[in-house]
Amino acid sequence: MKKASMTRRLFLLSTGAAATGLIVGCSTAAAKGKGYSAIAGAFEPNSFIQITPDNKVIFYLPSSEMGQGILDGLTTLIAEELRVQPTAIDVRHASLHEDYKNPEMGMQATGGSNATRAQFLPLRQAAADTAAAIRNAAAKQLDQPLDKIVLADGQVMVEGKSYGFGDFVAVAALMPVPENSPLRSPKQFDQIGRERPRLDALSKSTGTAEFGIDAEVDNLYRAVVVRSPVLGATLQGFDASAALKRSGVVDVVKIKSGVAVVAQSYWQARQAAAVLELNWEKTELGSWSSDSIYNKFNETLNDSSQKGLECCDEGEGDKLLDQSATVVAADYYAPYLAHATMEPLNCTVEINGDACAIYLGTQNVQASAGAAVYYGDFDADKVKVHPAFLGGGFGRRGLGDDVAEAVLIAQKTGRNIQLVWSREDDMSNDFYRPAALVRMQAGVSEQGLIETWAVRRVGPNIMGYMLDEWVDALAPDYLNKGFVDWLSKLGRPIFNRFIADPSAGDGIYSDYDAPNKAVRHVTQDPGLRTGFWRSVGHSSNAFFKESFIDELAQSAGIDELDFRLANMKNNPRLTEATQLVAAKAGWGKTLPEGHFHGLATHSSFGSAVAQIAEVSIKGTQIIVHKVTAAIHCGMVVNPGIVRDQVEGGIIYGLTAALHGEITLVDGVIQQSNFHNYPMLRMADAPEVEVHIVESQEHPEGVGEPGLPPLAPAVANAVFKASGQRLRDLPLRLS
Amino acid sequence: MITFQLNNSPVQVDIDPDTPLLWVVRDHFKLKGSKFGCGMGLCGACTMHVNGEAVRTCTMPISAVQGAAITSIEGLGTPDNLHPLQQAWVEYSVPQCGYCQSGQLMSASALLAKNPNPSDDDIEIAMNGNICRCGTYSKIKSAIKSVSKSVSKSEAMRTQGSMVGTFDPTNGNAISTEAGS
Numbered sequence: 001m002k003k004a005s006m007t008r009r010l011f012l013l014s015t016g017a018a019a020t021g022l023i024v025g026c027s028t029a030a031a032k033g034k035g036y037s038a039i040a041g042a043f044e045p046n047s048f049i050q051i052t053p054d055n056k057v058i059f060y061l062p063s064s065e066m067g068q069g070i071l072d073g074l075t076t077l078i079a080e081e082l083r084v085q086p087t088a089i090d091v092r093h094a095s096l097h098e099d100y101k102n103p104e105m106g107m108q109a110t111g112g113s114n115a116t117r118a119q120f121l122p123l124r125q126a127a128a129d130t131a132a133a134i135r136n137a138a139a140k141q142l143d144q145p146l147d148k149i150v151l152a153d154g155q156v157m158v159e160g161k162s163y164g165f166g167d168f169v170a171v172a173a174l175m176p177v178p179e180n181s182p183l184r185s186p187k188q189f190d191q192i193g194r195e196r197p198r199l200d201a202l203s204k205s206t207g208t209a210e211f212g213i214d215a216e217v218d219n220l221y222r223a224v225v226v227r228s229p230v231l232g233a234t235l236q237g238f239d240a241s242a243a244l245k246r247s248g249v250v251d252v253v254k255i256k257s258g259v260a261v262v263a264q265s266y267w268q269a270r271q272a273a274a275v276l277e278l279n280w281e282k283t284e285l286g287s288w289s290s291d292s293i294y295n296k297f298n299e300t301l302n303d304s305s306q307k308g309l310e311c312c313d314e315g316e317g318d319k320l321l322d323q324s325a326t327v328v329a330a331d332y333y334a335p336y337l338a339h340a341t342m343e344p345l346n347c348t349v350e351i352n353g354d355a356c357a358i359y360l361g362t363q364n365v366q367a368s369a370g371a372a373v374y375y376g377d378f379d380a381d382k383v384k385v386h387p388a389f390l391g392g393g394f395g396r397r398g399l400g401d402d403v404a405e406a407v408l409i410a411q412k413t414g415r416n417i418q419l420v421w422s423r424e425d426d427m428s429n430d431f432y433r434p435a436a437l438v439r440m441q442a443g444v445s446e447q448g449l450i451e452t453w454a455v456r457r458v459g460p461n462i463m464g465y466m467l468d469e470w471v472d473a474l475a476p477d478y479l480n481k482g483f484v485d486w487l488s489k490l491g492r493p494i495f496n497r498f499i500a501d502p503s504a505g506d507g508i509y510s511d512y513d514a515p516n517k518a519v520r521h522v523t524q525d526p527g528l529r530t531g532f533w534r535s536v537g538h539s540s541n542a543f544f545k546e547s548f549i550d551e552l553a554q555s556a557g558i559d560e561l562d563f564r565l566a567n568m569k570n571n572p573r574l575t576e577a578t579q580l581v582a583a584k585a586g587w588g589k590t591l592p593e594g595h596f597h598g599l600a601t602h603s604s605f606g607s608a609v610a611q612i613a614e615v616s617i618k619g620t621q622i623i624v625h626k627v628t629a630a631i632h633c634g635m636v637v638n639p640g641i642v643r644d645q646v647e648g649g650i651i652y653g654l655t656a657a658l659h660g661e662i663t664l665v666d667g668v669i670q671q672s673n674f675h676n677y678p679m680l681r682m683a684d685a686p687e688v689e690v691h692i693v694e695s696q697e698h699p700e701g702v703g704e705p706g707l708p709p710l711a712p713a714v715a716n717a718v719f720k721a722s723g724q725r726l727r728d729l730p731l732r733l734s
Numbered sequence: 735m736i737t738f739q740l741n742n743s744p745v746q747v748d749i750d751p752d753t754p755l756l757w758v759v760r761d762h763f764k765l766k767g768s769k770f771g772c773g774m775g776l777c778g779a780c781t782m783h784v785n786g787e788a789v790r791t792c793t794m795p796i797s798a799v800q801g802a803a804i805t806s807i808e809g810l811g812t813p814d815n816l817h818p819l820q821q822a823w824v825e826y827s828v829p830q831c832g833y834c835q836s837g838q839l840m841s842a843s844a845l846l847a848k849n850p851n852p853s854d855d856d857i858e859i860a861m862n863g864n865i866c867r868c869g870t871y872s873k874i875k876s877a878i879k880s881v882s883k884s885v886s887k888s889e890a891m892r893t894q895g896s897m898v899g900t901f902d903p904t905n906g907n908a909i910s911t912e913a914g915s
Contacts, residue, residue, distance in 0.1 A: 067831030067868045197827045204832025205823035206816070207767020207807035211833060214766035222761070247750060265761055266770075267753045342771055342779060342833040342867045391769070391833030392867050423772040640827055644873070648830055651869025674776040674865060683858040685871040 035097030036060050043169035045130045045177040047099035048123060049078065055166035057082065057154070058090045062100035062119070064110040064363050065093075065200065066393030067648070068703040069641035072198040073116050074123055076637050080191040081127035081184060083151035084165075086199055093387035096369045107474070109364040109398060111532060113605035113701025116637060120699050124183050132181040134165055137172035186635065186696055195640045200389070212388045213420065215348040215359035221250060222266040223409045223417045224273045227258035227429055230286045230667035231529060235259065239277040246272035251415070255408040256375070257401070257429075262413050266420055286667035288526035293664070294333070297437040297458045300524045301331065308456070308522030309498070311505030315516035318454035324443025328555050330548060332440060333728040334540035336662040337433035337533055338677060343391020344426045347406035348418040355382045356407065361390035364398030370473030371400030374484070376407040380477055394652070395532030399431060399466070400473040427677055428669040431469075431531025432662055434460040434503075436540050440548040442514070448558045450567050453514040455544075460525035461501035462532060467491030496523040506537025507604055507708065508545050511574055512567045528664065534652055535704040538604040542708030543657075543715065543729060546600035550716045551725065560599050560716065561587050573608035573632040574601055576693050584691050585612035585628035595625060598717025600709035605701030607633040609646065611709040613686075615717035620733040622718055624654060624686040627710065632693035634700045642702050643690040649706025650688055655680040657711035661730050738799045740765075741809030751797035755789075756780040758796050759806055767807035767836045771865070778864030781837035782806045788844035790863070807836035810843055818884070819843050822877035830868035838864045842878050851882050 035047035036058075043051045050058040059078050065071040071091055079086040094100045100108045104118040135149045138156045142149075148158055155162040186192075203209035228235070238259050240252035248268030253260050259276055263269035300306055321327060348359040349372075356378045362368040365385050372383045390397055406419040421429070436459035443452040471488035495501045504521035533539055553563035561582050568574050578601045581587075587597060594616045601610040614626040629646050636642050659678045663670045671677035690706075711729060719725050724733055737746040740763060747762055759765050759782070768791065771779030775790035782791045783805040811817035816824070819842050829835045838861070845852055845860035852860065857878055866874070 067829075069830070197824050198829075200832065201824045201827050201829055202813055204829035204835050205820045205839065206811065206813050207765075207836045208813060209832050210766070211769070213770065216764065216766075265749075265753065265757060267750065267757045271752075340867060342769070342777070342831065342865070344770065389833075390831060392831045394867075420770070423774070423777075644827065644830060644870075647872065648869040651871065652867065673772055673774050675774070679777075679865045679867065680869075681865060682861045682871040682875065685869070688872060 035094055035099050036092075041170065043133070043172045045133055045172075046126045047094075047097055048126045049082070049130050051130070051134070051165050051169050053166045053169055055154070055164035056090055057084055057088065057165065058092060060094040060100070061091050062094045062108070063102070063115040064361070064365070064387065064390055064393065064398075066110070066361070066363065066390035066397070068645060069198055069638065070110065070115045071200050072641060073637045074119055075199055076191050077120065077123045078127045080189060081124045082131050084154040086191060088154050091199065094365070095387065096365050096385050100365070107364070108366040110393070111363055111395060111398075113703040113705065116699045117606060117701065121183070125180070128181040128183050129178050132178040133172045133175065134168055136175055136178065137168040138163065140175070141168055141171045192637050193635070193639070195638060198638065198641060210388050211343055211391050212348070212360035213343055213346045213391070215386070215388065215418065217348060217350040217357075217359070217416050219416050220348070221262050221264060221413070221415045221417050222269050223260050223262045223406070223419045224266070224269045224422070225255065225258045225260045225405055225409075225419065225425070226273050226276050226278060227425065228280045229428070230280065230283055231429060231669075232285060232527070233280040233283045236279040236281050238279065242275040242277070243272040246275065251413040252276070253409060253412040255405055255412065257405055260405070260409045260419075262409065262415065262417060270422065283527070283667065285527040288528075288667055289665045290663040293435065293526050294437070296526070297435070297524055300458045300522050301437055301439055301456060306522050308520040309500035311457075311500045311519040311521050312509045312517050316452075317516060317518035318441070318452055320516055321441060321443045321452045321454055324451045325446040326444045326555055327441070328444070328548075328552055329439065329441040330551055330727060331437065332544040332547065333437045334435060334543060335660070335729060336435045336528065337656055337660045338427050338430045338662050338671065339392075339394045339396035339533055340427065340677060340679070341390070341392030341394060341396055344423055345397070345402045345421040346419060347402045349406045349410040350416045351410050354378065355384070357384045357386060358403055358406070359386040359388060360402065361388045362398040363390065363393045363395070364400075367398055367400045367470055367473040368403045370475075371403035372407045373477050374472050374475070374481070375404040376411055394534040395536070396430065399469040399531065401469060423674070424672045427672050431465060431529050433533030433539060434462060434530040438544050440544055442548070442552055444552055444556050448556045448563055448566055450512055450514040450552065452516040453509055453512065454517070455508055455519040457504055457508070457519070457521045458524050459504070460528070460530050461492075461495040461523055462503045462530045462536070463501045464492030464495045465529045465531060496525065503537035506541055507602060508537070508541035511545070511571055511601065511603055512549070513570050514567070534649070535604055535707045538602065538704070538708040539653075539656070540729070542600065542602040542604070543711040546602060546709060546712030547715050547725070547727065550598075550712070550719065559588075564599070564601055568601070571603065571608070573693075574603050574610070577601065577608045577630040577632045578610040580691055580693055581610040581612055581628055581630035584630065584689065585614075587612060594721070596717045596720035598713045598715065598720060600713035600716060602705075602708045604705045604708055607631055607700040607702060607705040609705045609709050611650070611713040613710070613713040613717045615714055615721055617718065617721045617733060622658060622714065622731060622733065624714055626687040626689070627713065628689045628691075629706065630691040630693060631702065631705065632695060633702050633705070634695050634697040636692055637699065639692055642692055645702040646690045646706035647688040649704065650710050651680055651685060653707040653710030654686070654714070657714050657729060657731055659730055736796050736800050738801060739803040741805055742803075747796065749796060751795060753796050755782065755784075755791035755794045755796055755799055755804065759791070759804070765806050765808045769833055769836060771834070776865075777834070778837040778841060779834050781840040781864065783840060783844055786844065786847060788841045788860075805840075807839060810839060817843060818881045819846065819877065822881045826873050826877040826880070828870050828873045828877050830870055834864060834866045838866065838874055842874070846878070846882060852878070
């Protein structure tokens with residue numbers, strides 16, 4: 001590490017995790033009691049598990065369930081060690097409490113595909129200690145030696161007799177809870193690794209799963225907000241007289257982001273919102289359009305006086321580039337993207353005196369609560385979050401912008417309100433996956449080994465925008481608000497000028513062995529806010545890297561699979577996944593006429609994924625027939641869910657690869673709904689086959705790693721099919 | 735005053751006639767299983783049966799359902815009395831986030847009621863109005879095919895009336911449901 005210690009300190013002060021962790025560390029009082037409400041007579045050994053006298057086992061799920069299957073996965077961990085069937089556990093979404101913080105993030109949040117990895121040992125330990133406590137209590141109560149007490153299938157077995165757990169909760173509650181009880185070994189596992197229907201399938205197949213939008217409280221009014229057509233503009237004035245005359249409308253109020261219309265029903269509020277008249281000030285973003293943004297990126301890419309920030313500098317950097325036998329260079333582009341979760345953002349707020357209850361699906365329970373504290377001026381211990389299922393997350397939910405609006409509306413009107421965003425609100429008020437333009441350069445030896453890997457990347461950063469939301473929501477409430485707001489705005493200049501945003505370099509240089517690497521990122525930001533979009537930097541960087549690897553292999557005259565394997569000798573997980581997918585898809589075999597294979601391999605979130613897309617073209621249409629994938633993600637909790645997540649990543653990635661593009665004209669987002677921001681539909685969905693590399697290593701991420709290799713796998717197949725090397729996303733044949 | 739059948743119970747509502755059926759069912763009758771996704775009939779999350787046809791209810795004004803028979807996901811089956819498709823949805827672990835699945839099930843059940851043995855093309859045509867952002871399409875197709883193979887047309891149509899007795903249309907109370915864990 002060449003960086004000076006000063007930079008390191010600045011880094012610690014400013015990176016998202018560190019900054020929020022630091023602030024959260026100050027803000028949160030010592031954990032008080034358990035994270036749940038007490039139940040009379042229940043055994044309550046920790047904040048995760050409650051066992052009632054009538055044998056009910058309740059598990060408080062610390063991570064948000066947004067489709068990724070974490071409800072199933074973490075419940076399975078509890079079931080394994082507690083010796084109960086997963087289906088017998090009553091799972092509830094945990095509200096805010098110190099004990100539910102993600103151990104890696106230091107924040108009660110769900111993202112970065114880390115929940116299984118981070119909770120794999122702590123939750124099993126909590127369950128194992130609980131099981132040990134039940135055994136101890138049974139031994140004492142029945143006056144039997146401990147080795148005669150066996151837990152199995154939710155029962156306490158003693159000398160051929162069986163008892164319910166509940167028979168011993170009263171005694172267990174009076175005894176110390178054991179610590180560091182031995183965990184079951186992988187050979188003993190009978191729940192972890194077993195494939196069975198996911199636990200939330202029933203409620204989600206009967207319309208009974210409760211999402212945020214399904215919340216109901218007494219005297220609930222519905223609210224919609226009209227925001228600036230150019231994101232971030234300040235309201236100059238508005239005329240609500242026509243809106244106020246509409247039936248059902250009870251209030252029209254100005255809030256931070258725009259003007260809210262409150263009515264008895266959503267439909268009434270939405271109709272009235274259409275007749276509001278608003279004036280917005282002009283902003284800098286209003287002077288940008290997609291063409292001018294691209295041109296500015298391109299100008300910056302070619303302006304060598306702008307050195308940018310270092311993401312990676314290994315060996316001799318790019319100094320020896322020209323000395324290689326073959327030097328290849330190519331520019332690639334990826335556009336802004338919207339998340340488009342199926343459930344539009346919403347938040348329900350109920351205020352009782354100085355107490356505030358908020359109901360929503362959120363990836364960040366802590367930031368959601370914090371937004372209510374910050375914007376609503378509530379005492380932190382007077383805010384109660386009621387988390388629900390998320391109708392998709394993908395990085396969009398949990399920034400606090402939804403809560404801020406809802407709380408402000410509730411306060412200004414003195415009513416309980418449910419704020420519901422329309423699809424149009426969602427599409428034009430996102431935190432977008434940033435666009436990026438990159439120049440890839442590599443020097444390859446005569447033997448086909450990469451000697452130098454050089455990337456110059458231009459585009460906006462993410463972290464500054466995230467900190468702007470999070471610092472407000474997570475700062476201790478004793479800090480002056482003006483100071484907090486000032487602090488929250490520091491992220492952008494820091495990441496624009498001093499420290500490369502981690503997402504800029506994510507995965508763009510790490511998979512291959514090149515001894516010399518230089519990756520630099522030049523910030524160029526028109527001011528459109530950005531955010532974490534499923535797989536974050538990997539979502540575009542894998543496309544750049546893996547398309548370019550094919551270009552290198554082809555210029556060296558080496559098979560694309562062989563070229564990769566020869567250049568990833570220090571990457572055993574990716575090698576295993578690549579070899580598995582090649583065998584399963586039959587790399588090199590004869591395909592139906594007009595069909596071609598494209599390969600891409602990429603590591604992200606601790607896992608390695610390789611994919612082979614089978615593609616044909618018809619005119620200018622790209623048809624993806626099949627995608628075969630292999631994932632190395634360590635130990636697997638439920639293989640069905642791992643396969644589903646990889647397939648889901650492929651479908652999400654294919655929507656982006658073939659259709660995804662957010663464009664601006666004079667700062668106004670041009671996409672509004674699914675007719676002009678289309679989604680992949682069933683008829684266009686390829687057959688997907690997912691294989692899992694057998695492993696006993698610690699579990700790694702699965703929610704995101706399936707996505708990054710998809711676009712380059714398809715692009716590489718398209719090149720074989722058409723001879724056209726498509727270097728811009730979305731993929732369009734000419 | 736508009737009157738119609740909701741999950742086989744007669745109901746009436748006095749509301750702005752332009753109000754989409756979706757919001758009447760969700761916010762007036764408090765049946766929350768049908769979802770709002772796009773408001774333009776593009777995503778299918780709001781799909782219900784109107785006289786047996788799969789309809790995007792976010793764009794269907796309540797005035798258009800006068801006298802019609804409406805079935806929402808709550809009328810298709812319950813956790814204790816699953817429609818064969820719901821059973822298949824659970825067995826195949828179809829849902830991920832689950833938000834679109836009520837609509838998917840209503841489109842699929844309308845298809846099977848008319849065409850108990852649909853081809854892949856029939857399924858794709860019938861289901862193409864339903865977006866799933868999580869990418870559960872292949873499992874949806876497999877689940878539909880498993881039911882089309884295993885049940886007769888009359889069983890596939892065994893849906894309506896399953897909620898009679900649990901839904902009180904006079905006060906619009908929510909059905910009491912046990913959320914599966």
